[in-house]
Amino acid sequence: MIAWLNTRSPRPWWALALLASLLAAWIPLAPILAPLVRVDRLAEMLDGRTALLLWRSIWMSTGAGLVAFLTGWPYAIIACRLRFPGAGIFKLLMPLPLLLPPLMVAQAWFGLTGMTGAWASVFTFGVCYAPLPALLTARSLQHQSASAHETALLIGPRFAISEMLRISFLPALIGACFAFLFAATDFAVPDYFATVGDLFHVYAAEIFGNSRNYDYTAGATSSLPLVLLGFLVLLGTANLQRRQMNFETMHGRTAAPLPLRSGRYLSLGICLVLLVVLLIAPLGRIVYETGMQGELSTRSWSEVSSAAFHDAVTRGRDDVIRTLSYSGLAGFLCLILAPLWAHLLLKSRSAWRLLLMIFLTLPLLVPSVALGFGSILMFNQPWLENFYNSIWLPALLVTGRFLPIAVWILAERMGRIPEAQEDAAALAGCGYLTRLFRYRLGPIRSAWWLTAGLVVAFGVRELDFAILLPAANQSAAVRYYNALHFSRDNFVAAYGLVLALILFLPVMLSAWWRNLQTKEA
Amino acid sequence: MSSPLLDVQSLHKSFGDQKILTDLSLQLNTGQRISIQGPSGCGKSTLLRILAGLEAADDGTISLTGKSANQAKRIVQQPWQRGIQMVFQDLGLWPTRTVLQHVVDVRKASGLSNPKAEGVKVLQQLGLSDFLSRRPGKLSGGEARRLAFARVMALEPKLILLDEAFSSLDPENREQGFAVLEQVLESTGAAVILVTHDPIEAERLGGTAYRMIEGKLACA
Numbered sequence: 138m139i140a141w142l143n144t145r146s147p148r149p150w151w152a153l154a155l156l157a158s159l160l161a162a163w164i165p166l167a168p169i170l171a172p173l174v175r176v177d178r179l180a181e182m183l184d185g186r187t188a189l190l191l192w193r194s195i196w197m198s199t200g201a202g203l204v205a206f207l208t209g210w211p212y213a214i215i216a217c218r219l220r221f222p223g224a225g226i227f228k229l230l231m232p233l234p235l236l237l238p239p240l241m242v243a244q245a246w247f248g249l250t251g252m253t254g255a256w257a258s259v260f261t262f263g264v265c266y267a268p269l270p271a272l273l274t275a276r277s278l279q280h281q282s283a284s285a286h287e288t289a290l291l292i293g294p295r296f297a298i299s300e301m302l303r304i305s306f307l308p309a310l311i312g313a314c315f316a317f318l319f320a321a322t323d324f325a326v327p328d329y330f331a332t333v334g335d336l337f338h339v340y341a342a343e344i345f346g347n348s349r350n351y352d353y354t355a356g357a358t359s360s361l362p363l364v365l366l367g368f369l370v371l372l373g374t375a376n377l378q379r380r381q382m383n384f385e386t387m388h389g390r391t392a393a394p395l396p397l398r399s400g401r402y403l404s405l406g407i408c409l410v411l412l413v414v415l416l417i418a419p420l421g422r423i424v425y426e427t428g429m430q431g432e433l434s435t436r437s438w439s440e441v442s443s444a445a446f447h448d449a450v451t452r453g454r455d456d457v458i459r460t461l462s463y464s465g466l467a468g469f470l471c472l473i474l475a476p477l478w479a480h481l482l483l484k485s486r487s488a489w490r491l492l493l494m495i496f497l498t499l500p501l502l503v504p505s506v507a508l509g510f511g512s513i514l515m516f517n518q519p520w521l522e523n524f525y526n527s528i529w530l531p532a533l534l535v536t537g538r539f540l541p542i543a544v545w546i547l548a549e550r551m552g553r554i555p556e557a558q559e560d561a562a563a564l565a566g567c568g569y570l571t572r573l574f575r576y577r578l579g580p581i582r583s584a585w586w587l588t589a590g591l592v593v594a595f596g597v598r599e600l601d602f603a604i605l606l607p608a609a610n611q612s613a614a615v616r617y618y619n620a621l622h623f624s625r626d627n628f629v630a631a632y633g634l635v636l637a638l639i640l641f642l643p644v645m646l647s648a649w650w651r652n653l654q655t656k657e658a
Numbered sequence: 659m660s661s662p663l664l665d666v667q668s669l670h671k672s673f674g675d676q677k678i679l680t681d682l683s684l685q686l687n688t689g690q691r692i693s694i695q696g697p698s699g700c701g702k703s704t705l706l707r708i709l710a711g712l713e714a715a716d717d718g719t720i721s722l723t724g725k726s727a728n729q730a731k732r733i734v735q736q737p738w739q740r741g742i743q744m745v746f747q748d749l750g751l752w753p754t755r756t757v758l759q760h761v762v763d764v765r766k767a768s769g770l771s772n773p774k775a776e777g778v779k780v781l782q783q784l785g786l787s788d789f790l791s792r793r794p795g796k797l798s799g800g801e802a803r804r805l806a807f808a809r810v811m812a813l814e815p816k817l818i819l820l821d822e823a824f825s826s827l828d829p830e831n832r833e834q835g836f837a838v839l840e841q842v843l844e845s846t847g848a849a850v851i852l853v854t855h856d857p858i859e860a861e862r863l864g865g866t867a868y869r870m871i872e873g874k875l876a877c878a
Contacts, residue, residue: 284750287712292813293738296767303754383795384753 147480147569154477155496157470162500162537165511168357169364169503183362187343191362194321194340197258202317204263209270210309212411217275218301220394221401227408229648231275234415235268236640238598238614241633243326244621245419248426253334258327262320264415269319270312276549277308278392280385286392297395307381314374318367322504325600325618332622345506348605353510360507367502368495375491420637426630445627446635453616453632457639460613463528464596467535468589474536475543475588476578482548498541508534509602531609535596542595543588550581583650590643597639613639661724663688663816663849664709669718671704671873678704679715680873686849688816691865693852695878700870702853706819709851710744711737723816743815747822749806751794757781757805758790761812768813777812783845784808784838800831804838811842818842820852824859836862 216227243261281304289297324341331337347356428442516525562572578585603609620629664686671679678701696702707713720728727735761777781787784804824832852863860867867878
């Protein structure tokens with residue numbers, strides 16, 4: 138049996154990975170894509186009102202992408218490539234804002250500034266997704282040829298910095314494109330700002346509106362314009378990524394950060410301001426809200442806050458456990474599937490790779506709420522009742538949706554391991570799984586665990602399809618959403634912070650583990 | 659008597675417990691050629707990086723035309739203030755810039771006159787005038803090497819450091835590389851230090867040949 142599992146050919150395993158993606162992501166996508174075969178229905182889909190909503194979504198998301206670009210790009214360049222006090226901490230904290238639920242960030246900024254309406258959504262999405270351009274910028278700078286950087290440094294520091302800007306511009310732009318897509322497909326934030334202030338309706342909220350009259354088919358099909366938009370942007374980013382590949386080197390030294398004299402306090406200041414906007418201010422406000430009280434209250438802030446945390450843990454515990462169960466299951470599935478997918482991408486020729494990338498990535502870019510509608514339509518069948526009501530369904534959806542993130546990270550890290558190591562193992566007669574898991578994944582085990590941790594974190598953070606699916610209704614994100622909409626009390630803030638802690642955990646553990654390994658080395 | 663172009667005295671450098679450079683001294687005059695041979699990992703590249711100001715020494719002094727560039731661990735002159743240019747083994751070309759931009763940009767950034775006209779002239783001299791709008795990724799190995807030298811030539815440096823710049827080349831391409839180097843040296847009048855593990859390269863360069871033994875230089 139084991140000998141059969143460890144076959145020398147990778148093809149059966151790659152087929153398994155493709156089948157799993159088909160089941161987890163593309164079956165729920167089928168009802169969304171169905172109108173593509175009916176051109177007449179496609180034309181009916183956009184009337185004047187819905188076209189206006191789509192246009193609003195586009196400009197709101199463009200604004201969000203711009204904010205993400207303008208905050209994430211400089212933050213990453215300064216934190217990763219300039220030497221100043223505390224640069225390491227800024228680098229470490231860079232991904233965290235991405236893990237905060239956007240709704241919580243919206244709640245915090247509304248509390249801090251009272252902002253509402255369209256611009257509040259633009260700003261909130263922008264700061265939530267700023268880590269995307271930042272992380273891609275950091276990655277590209279890590280792949281800048283050290284000698285190219287040093288040659289530029291021999292000309293002058295400004296020249297070296299301008300070269301860094303040129304190298305990292307496209308990755309930052311790709312990050313901004315992803316920010317655009319995530320903002321366009323999210324309904325909860327504009328919906329929240331609309332309920333607390335000026336009415337602002339976007340296309341994703343229109344899709345979600347179909348759930349109120351249980352019209353799941355309309356919900357799934359009406360999301361097609363956003364799916365097509367996502368597809369177009371995905372093609373554009375694939376093209377940008379292809380151009381960027383020519384600018385990067387996969388092997389060799391990483392350039393050392395640029396030493397600064399007078400500029401180091403300016404760099405520290407800029408990074409600090411950006412970090413306050415992206416992370417500290419929203420978290421600080423939520424911490425404050427845990428103990429916030431009415432004028433007539435006689436209790437102190439700390440008393441109210443500890444009661445709120447106690448309340449959050451006792452009332453929300455079951456939901457957190459259920460969320461962690463299905464997200465953990467998804468993380469486990471990704472532990473198996475992501476290496477297979479990453480290896481398949483690395484071994485594919487460029488045309489196939491592009492197709493596979495689209496197949497893999499599209500489920501991440503469709504509105505999550507539409508994925509929920511699609512799942513209901515496809516899996517709510519009498520013969521699938523047990524599966525439909527079990528945690529397997531949300532686990533499968535979380536896997537299908539967030540697998541691309543795990544695959545990107547692993548493909549990137551696996552690509553840096555010399556091919557010769559795996560070839561030597563193949564010549565020695567090692568089976569495929571041994572080659573993959575021992576020689577390709579062995580040296581990057583911490584990244585492998587991190588990918589699973591990130592899938593768990595994104596699963597916990599996922600709200601949109603969890604609202605729709607009965608099996609995910611009792612989840613942490615849905616409880617938070619309901620609590621925020623029906624009352625704005627200390628419980629909401631404390632519960633949000635508990636969630637944030639859970640979400641930060643994988644990234645912080647991974648950073649701690651990496652640090653430990655570096656010290657040992 | 660005028661100061662030497664480069665004067666290195668008692669240079670020390672260690673990485674952890676491993677001593678790389680030990681009490682190394684070296685003098686170099688304008689237009690002089692030096693080759694330093696030694697096995698991989700003996701500290702040849704580290705010496706060049708310290709001379710260029712890309713890395714700090716642990717102890718010792720470096721002076722350039724009589725001005726202090728390094729004092730023990732302190733870098734007094736920054737890399738861009740030294741008038742030194744370096745060609746790396748992987749050439750260090752800028753992937754986002756075209757051939758023309760490689761030479762024009764550096765002349766502009768260094769405040770040299772007629773950046774475009776002089777840049778084009780340099781490219782013509784090194785046979786790159788047909789590729790002005792190409793990026794490095796679209797150049798052949800030989801063309802890319804010529805571009806790396808054109809960039810150095812455009813900057814009119816006083817000292818050129820070659821860090822295994824001809825390693826991994828077949829004899830024919832290596833000879834072409836040396837021919838380009840001769841053109842650059844003739845045009846700029848710069849001194850040159852070549853580090854290599856190959857005695858043939860050292861012989862081809864001419865000038866004074868050293869070997870690096872236990873962190874010190876000895877005549878080859």
